[in-house]
Amino acid sequence: MSSTPPAGVTLVYDDAMASYRFSDRHPMNPERLGLTARLIRDLDVLGRTPSRVLAPYVAEDDQLRTVHSAGYVEAVKRASGPDGESSPNLGLGTEDDPIFPELHEASARLFGGSIVAAEAILEDKGVPAVNFGGGMHHAARAKAGGFCIYNDAAGAIARLLDQGAQRVLYLDLDAHHGDGTQAIFWDEPRVMTISLHESGRSLFPGTGFPNETGGAGAPNSAVNVALPAGTRDNGWLRAFHSVVVPVARAFEPDIIVSQHGCDGHERDELTNLRLTVDGQRQNALDVAELARELCEGRWIATGGGGYDIVHTVPRVWTHLVAAAAGRPLALRTPVPAPFREYVKERYGLEAPPTMGDDTELWWRSWEVGYDPGDSVDRAIMATRKEVFPALGLDPWFD
Numbered sequence: 001m002s003s004t005p006p007a008g009v010t011l012v013y014d015d016a017m018a019s020y021r022f023s024d025r026h027p028m029n030p031e032r033l034g035l036t037a038r039l040i041r042d043l044d045v046l047g048r049t050p051s052r053v054l055a056p057y058v059a060e061d062d063q064l065r066t067v068h069s070a071g072y073v074e075a076v077k078r079a080s081g082p083d084g085e086s087s088p089n090l091g092l093g094t095e096d097d098p099i100f101p102e103l104h105e106a107s108a109r110l111f112g113g114s115i116v117a118a119e120a121i122l123e124d125k126g127v128p129a130v131n132f133g134g135g136m137h138h139a140a141r142a143k144a145g146g147f148c149i150y151n152d153a154a155g156a157i158a159r160l161l162d163q164g165a166q167r168v169l170y171l172d173l174d175a176h177h178g179d180g181t182q183a184i185f186w187d188e189p190r191v192m193t194i195s196l197h198e199s200g201r202s203l204f205p206g207t208g209f210p211n212e213t214g215g216a217g218a219p220n221s222a223v224n225v226a227l228p229a230g231t232r233d234n235g236w237l238r239a240f241h242s243v244v245v246p247v248a249r250a251f252e253p254d255i256i257v258s259q260h261g262c263d264g265h266e267r268d269e270l271t272n273l274r275l276t277v278d279g280q281r282q283n284a285l286d287v288a289e290l291a292r293e294l295c296e297g298r299w300i301a302t303g304g305g306g307y308d309i310v311h312t313v314p315r316v317w318t319h320l321v322a323a324a325a326g327r328p329l330a331l332r333t334p335v336p337a338p339f340r341e342y343v344k345e346r347y348g349l350e351a352p353p354t355m356g357d358d359t360e361l362w363w364r365s366w367e368v369g370y371d372p373g374d375s376v377d378r379a380i381m382a383t384r385k386e387v388f389p390a391l392g393l394d395p396w397f398d
Contacts, residue, residue, distance in 0.1 A: 008049040008050035008051040008052070008127055008325055008326075009046070009049065009051050009127060009128050009129070009130060009321060009324045009325035009326075010051070010052055010053075010054060010117065010120040010121075010124065010127055010128070010129040010130070011040075011046065011051065011052070011053045011054070011129075011130050011321060012053075012054050012055075012056055012113045012114070012116045012117050012120075012129060012130065012131040012133070012134075013033075013037055013053055013055070013056075013113075013131075013132070013133065014055040014056055015034065015037075016055075016056075016109060017030065017033055017056065017106075017109060017110060017113065017133040018030040018031070018033055018034060019102050019105070019106040019109070020102075020106040020107060020109070020110055020133070021100070021106070022097070022098050022100060022147070023098060023100070026098070026147075027147070027270060027307045028147040028307070029307070029309050031309055032306060032307075032309035032313040032314070033132065033133050033303075035309060035310065035313065035314040035343075036132055036313060036314045036317045036318060038314070038339060038342065039314040039315070039318045039335070039336075039339050040318050040321055042336040042338050042339045043318060043322075043329065043333070043336060043355075045318060045321055045322050045325065045327075045329070046321075046325070048322075048325065048327045049325045049326060049327050051325060054116050054120065055116075056109050056110070056112045056113030056116055056131070056133070057109070057112040057115075057116065058105050058108045058109045058112055059108040059109070059111040059112035059115060059150070059155070061073055063111070063112070063115060063155060063159075064108060064111060064150060064155070066155060066158040066159070066162070067141060067151055067154040067155050067158050067184050068139075068141055068142065068150060068151070069141055069142040071142065072090060072141070072142040072143070075087045075090050075092060076092065076103060076104045076107065076144075076149060076150070077104045079092045079093065079099040079103050079104070080099070080100075080101060080102065080103040080104040080105065081101055082101055084099040084100070084101065084103065085099075086099055090142065090143050090144060091143045091144030091145050092144050092149075094144075096144075096145065096146055096147055097144040097145065097146075097147060097148075097149065103149065107136075107149035107150045108150060110131075110133050110134050110136060110150065110152050111134075111136075111150040111151075111152040111155050112152075113131040113133055113134050113152060114131050114134045114152035114153055114155055114156040114300065114302060115152075115155055115156060115159055116129075116131070117129035117130070117131045117134075117156055117300045117302075118155075118156040118157075118159040118160050118163075118300060119159070121160070121255060121298055121299075121300055122160070122163050125296065125297070125298055126296055126297040126298070127297065128288070128291065128297060128298075128299040128300070128301065128324040128325075129299075129300050129301070129324075130300075130301045130302075130320060130321050130324050131152070131300070131301075131302050131303070132260075132301075132302065132303035132317040132320065132321070133303060134152040134153060134156075134302035134303055134304075135152070135153060135174070135259040135260065135261060135302035135303040135304030135305075136148035136149065136150060136151055136152055136153070136180075136304075137151065137153060137172055137174060137176075137178040137179070137180050137181045137259050137261075137304060138151075138176070138178075138179060138180045138205065139151035139154075139180045140179070140180040140183050140184065141183065141184055145179070145180065145205065146176065146180075146204060146205060147305075148180060151180050151181060151184060152302065153170065153181055153257055153259055153300075153302050154180070154181050154184045154185070156257055156300055156302075157170060157181075157185070157191060157257055160254075160255055160257075161188075161190055161191070165190070165254045165255055166190060166254055167190055167191075167192070167251060167252060167253045167254050168190060168191050168192075168253055168254065168255050168256075168257060169191075169192050169194070169248055169251055169253035169255070169256045169257070169294075170185070170191060170192065170193045170194070170257050170258075170259075171194050171196075171244065171248075171256060171257070171258040171259070171287060172193065172194065172195040172196065172197070172258075172259045172261075172304075173196055173258065173259060173260050173261065173264075173280075173283055173287075173304075174195075174197060174259055174260075174261025174263060174264070174304040174305045175197055175198050175203065175261060175263045175264035175268070175270075175271035175273050175305060176197055176198070176203060176204055176205065176261065176263070176271070176305060177195050177197045177200060177205055177207050177208025177224065177226075178193060178195040178197070178208075178259060179205045179207045179208065181193055181259075182195065182208075182212070182222050182224075185218070185221070186214060186215040186218065186221075186222065187214075187215035187216065187217035187218050188217070188218055188221070189217065189218040189221055191218075191221065192221050192222070192223065192247070192251045192253070193221065193222050193223070194222075194223040194224075194225075194243070194244055194247060194248070195208050195223070195224050195225070196225045196227070196236070196239055196240060196243070196244065197224075197225070197226065197227065198226075198227055198228075198229060198231070198264070198271055198272055198273050199226035199227060199228055199229070199379070200226060201226075202228075202229040202272055203229070203271055203272060208224045208226055209224060209226050210224055210225075210226065210382040210383045210385075210386040210387070211386060212224050213386060213387055219390070220387060220390040220391065223243065223247055223383065223387050224383065225239050225243050225244075225379060225380065225383045226379055226382075226383075227239060227273070227376060227379050228375045228376065228379060229272035229273070230272060230273070230274055231273050231274065231275075231376055232273075232274045232275065232279075233274075233275055233276055233278065233279030233282075233359060233361055233363070234361075234362055234363045234364070235363075235376035236264070236273070236275055236279060236283075236363075237279060237282060237283070237286075237361075237363035238363045238364055238365075238366070238376060238377075238380065239376065239379070239380050240283065240286060241286070241363065241365060241366070242365070242366040242380050242384070242398075243380060243383050243384060244286075244290075245286075245290065246388075246393055246398065247387065247388075247391060247393075248290055248294060249293075249294065250391040250392065250393060251391075252294065253294055253295060254295060254298065255295055255298040255299070255300070256287065256290060256291050256294070256295055256298070256299045256300070257299075257300045257301075257302070258287050258299070258300070258301050258302065259302050259303075259304045260280070260283070260284065260301055260302065260303060260304060260316070260317070260320050261303065261304025261305035261306055262280050262303075262304075262305070262306040262312055262313055262316035262317070263304075263305035263306050263307055264280070265277065265280065265306075265308060265312045265316070267308040267311055267312055268305075268306065268307055268308050268312065269307065269308070270305070270307050271305075276356075276357040276359045276361075277312065277315050277316055277319070277331075277355070277356055277357045278331055278356050278357050278358075278359040278361050279359065279361060280316045280319070281316070281319040281320075281323070281328070281329075281331065281356070282361060284301075284316075284319055284320045284323035284324070284328075285323050285328060287299065287301070287323075288323045288324060288326070299324065301320055301324055303317055310343055310347055310349050310351060311349075311351070311352055314339075315335075315352065315355055315356075318355070319355065329355050330355070330356075331354065331355055331356025331357075331358075332354050332355070332356060333354060333355040333356075334353065334354055334355075335351055335352055335353060335354060335355060339351060340353075365398070366380075366397075366398050367397075367398055370396065381395065384396075
């Protein structure tokens with residue numbers, strides 16, 4: 001039985017996080033952060049429970065070096081400033097990750113935000129922390145990738161381990177595989193990484209298959225569910241409850257760190273999934289419940305991908321903050337008039353009228369049986385067969 005919902009949430013945010021801007025035309029538009037903060041404010045999400053807002057800081061080099069190589073940090077610094085130096089072999093100065101003058105400082109601020117979240121969890125153990133400006137999961141130890149320079153979630157995990165955490169579960173719910181975080185902790189038995197994503201056969205970064213299960217020093221510490229293009233809420237949630245939940249319970253983490261990229265939404269143009277705000281809200285509620293059940297509420301949630309900045313990102317991450325606070329918003333909650341008016345004036349677009357997509361949300365539990373004719377079920381079974389036996393779980397039956 002889960003414990004009492006947490007009394008509030010720690011939100012890590014500052015408008016300065018918008019300086020993480022590759023260019024005016026780059027898909028990673030930081031205005032999504034300001035829009036999310038505005039919607040949280042207009043709905044008074046933080047006023048509904050005891051909550052606090054903490055500002056991120058620009059992480060120091062020694063903090064960055066807990067998960068990145070010293071040479072890579074120096075390369076990012078050289079790529080910054082008015083005469084920035086590209087290092088395409090390190091992913092710096094590429095089409096995905098162009099350099100800009102504030103590259104190091106802006107990236108280190110997002111990283112610092114998740115360190116602040118980790119410190120908050122260590123200080124106030126039962127109150128979740130959210131850094132929706134973080135979630136840069138493609139950044140590896142010595143290479144940028146997929147719009148990500150420094151891996152803030154990995155930095156938070158390293159901080160937690162340094163302070164005595166014995167088992168940290170990293171849960172990646174972005175449409176893309178959490179390759180950078182997985183690679184950083186590939187040989188770390190105290191960390192289990194679980195990534196639920198669109199298959200690498202149809203989407204960047206082309207990794208995240210079921211047979212990626214951890215290094216020699218940490219076998220069975222990586223779990224990957226590679227879902228087919230076109231997967232909808234019902235398939236996504238079936239996969240979550242058929243793999244993530246039993247694996248998390250078997251691992252028995254002290255703390256959960258999750259990444260909630262919302263680029264799997266059907267409006268997002270960079271992926272091929274067909275999820276809705278309703279389904280992604282349910283995911284946030286599911287992770288909140290796992291944190292209460294397994295970790296006494298010790299949970300750090302980050303953002304991640306999400307490129308439909310008006311209709312999708314603000315609603316999904318506002319639901320995330322509300323779920324973390326233990327006071328979820330109803331899907332039929334009206335989007336406040338001031339927010340809709342701002343969107344109309346700023347972007348010339350009509351914001352959604354409510355906080356949901358009016359979807360009929362349902363999914364089948366694994367107890368009803370495996371359907372070999374269903375591509376989602378085949379993906380789920382591939383993962384269960386690969387990792388369940390080593391964890392003492394039955395691939396066929398719950």
